[in-house]
Amino acid sequence: QSVLTQPPSASGTPGQRVTISCSGSSSNIGSNYVYWYQQLPGTAPKLLMYRNNQRPSGVPDRFSGSKSGTSASLAISGLRSEDEADYYCAAWDDSLSGWVFGGGTKLTVL
């Protein structure tokens, strides 16, 4: 059981906009930044979004992040086949003194 809650799956057709939610608590998302990682099939995770809504260099602006209270979301617009991957949210948890991850959302591009 993950500390952060994500839907196990999401899907969309090419060109569509998809959002993935991440729910936490006051000790993690409620008081710290949220980060998102993309894991393409068979590869290591890659940083996709940092400090709620900042994109690392090289990440397309089709990806955007937001946070409100104890929840966060990742939006992907103009969906492309290469976006098919697992997406994980993460945050530092003050009560646990450690990083917590969501269970991951498998995005399928139909």
Next chain:
Amino acid sequence: EVQLVESGGGLVKPGGSLRLSCAASGFTFSSYSMNWVRQAPGKGLEWVSSISSSSDYIYYADSVKGRFTISRDNAKNSLYLQMNSLRVEDTAVYYCARGSGYGGYDYVDYWGQGTLVTVSS
């Protein structure tokens, strides 16, 4: 280019020990915190441990506390994870991951390719 190369994984019996290593290159290793994150087969990511740039701050997940020890050698640009009293549930790919800063809980910005640890009798 940041490179993180893990080694030391393999098959070990329950109750056994294993030491993972991570060789870092492409950045000033001594200026960054480091982490171990694992992923059980077909499962999600689980943070294991973090260590600050000068080893002043160390954190462990409750699931490994008392059994795993993280350490680093800045002169050798290397990160380690000593794993004792291994359990079947420790079976996972273990990723070496760089923290974004020098403190103990900086977010991970780069990942290695991982090394598989299998605990089975």
